[in-house]
Amino acid sequence: MLIDIAFKNLWQRRLRTILTILGIVVAVQLYLSIGSIMRWYDEDLQGRLLAFGGKVYVQRLVSGDLISEDFPSSSSSIDTEMAQELLGGEGVDPQTSSLALFVTVERSLRPFSPPLVIAVGIQPGHEGAFLGTFAVSDGAAVLRGERDVILGRDAALHYGSREGEMATVGETIVIAGETFTVIGLLEPTPTLFASAVLLPLETAQRVFDRQGTVSAVILTAREVGGVAAMRTWVETTYPALSVTGQEELAQNVEEMYANMRLFFNAINTTIILVAIVVIMIVMVVAVMERRREIGTLRAIGARKRVILGMIVTESLIISLIGVILALPASIGMNQLAWGSFYPSEILLEWLRSFGIAIAIGVLASLLPALQAMRVDPLESLRYE
């Protein structure tokens, strides 16, 4: 193998080589970033699904709403009277169920992201109906006062007095022009819960001008295994309402995730194709420029497979250096874009991308290598 010659050939055309490697760094970095976005969504959605175990959300969806796009729906509206009837329904445990009002307070600027802050009006003492298995890690878990709030981690960061600092228990914050006292902070949770500001239902209805209505009724079955009977009762009694359980949510989430995965995979495939084309163009030009040199190598005894190896090696060097440099670039970009990064996951993804880099290098070199192999030894005799 002529690995040293491959290196020297690349070094001789170093500006072109550096620019090509830069292109690969950008492509692999994008690939890694998209991978981490997909992973983040996956973990988040799985966490949300766990929290909805054993519950059903009863909502009145506005025509055109899709559960998968906006759950829980902030446009859903049920009369409080009807909602109270639901709490007293067959098989429903009123102690662990609650009426709920969801209002988006701050939208996210990131694409495909849930709101930054969502106000969750909940009946005091029934916080667990919304929080499920997630607990308060600091302060009180029950909304006793009219102006008490419990914050998820992202909401606490949003209302922190300084950039990057979370609001603390006892601090006062302003929501929709009114002052509230933080009485509790949630443990780290998936986004929906992390961005939540739990406040008493009546306060939420007043502050957001939704008196007499709620967004959803969160029902918990009185008995284990009673969820099916409970939802049958709701569906029969209130056919106009929509009932969403863990299964539907899982299905809808999976559909949404499948679409998103398709979208991101299409981007990733495009990135890989662009990387292949970039290297291929560079290598084709390099072979065209070096036909005489390749002809000379053939004339002095280089077999076709040696030429093939040389071209593939050059292509692999470009793609592998690109992947190596993509790791720090990717960590830096993640830090910039998300304010945090997942070093271990990125490292794992990065190791995986070595395989992709090898595939890119080999595929990109096929055409130029074929061209190079076809160079006749007589090409060496062509004069400048």
Added chain:
Amino acid sequence: MSTIIETRNVHRVFGLNGMTVEAVRGISLAVQAGEFVAIVGPSGSGKSSLLHMLGAMDRASQGEVLFEGQDLARLGDGQRTDLRASKIGFVFQTFNLMPTLNVYENIEIAMRLGGVPRRERRQRTGDLLAKVGLTQRARHLPRHLSGGERQRVAIARALANRPRLLLADEPTGNLDSRTGTGILELLRAVCSQDGQTVIIVTHDFRAASYADRVLVLRDGRIRGETRLQGDLDTHQVLGQLLELELG
């Protein structure tokens, strides 16, 4: 002496813009081991086409080219490549050194392609550098060498695998006459001292005068042949060649 390479009624026809051009028209010749043969002739006489066939770089359209009795037409691409790597050395008019490799590496690469072990490569490269007088220039890149030095490197590379046959296509074509003389003396020494078979193609009678035997080609055919005696002076040799050319 044994015949190292032989052609029997060799023809080479090229297709060019729908027309056929017969560059070589039925040449038969035999070169003995240890001989220094010059093939002279004007441009288009077919001498380079003949050399390419002798060097297993091109195939005859008709007839046979036998290297050590083996018909080159019967060899596949890989076998012909191996033959070029191990038994045939080639010196180009334009030197054809690898621009990214230094002098040492340019000589060594032929041995790498020929599968020579690293230690032996180092030994042989050192010997060849000394032989062509470039030991001090071993780490220089070709672009830092003069034309004569480049051609010396090319000759060292051609000799690296100790080939049975050394072919040179206009080896002095790109050199001034003084530098050219040095190269021809080196080729002569390779033949006389090492017993190497050398065939050069040239249109320069002065270059041909270093050979043991001169073949004159015109219009793809051998028009004449003469054996030069070692005791002739330059004027006598040139006269003999001119007579052959006008012949």
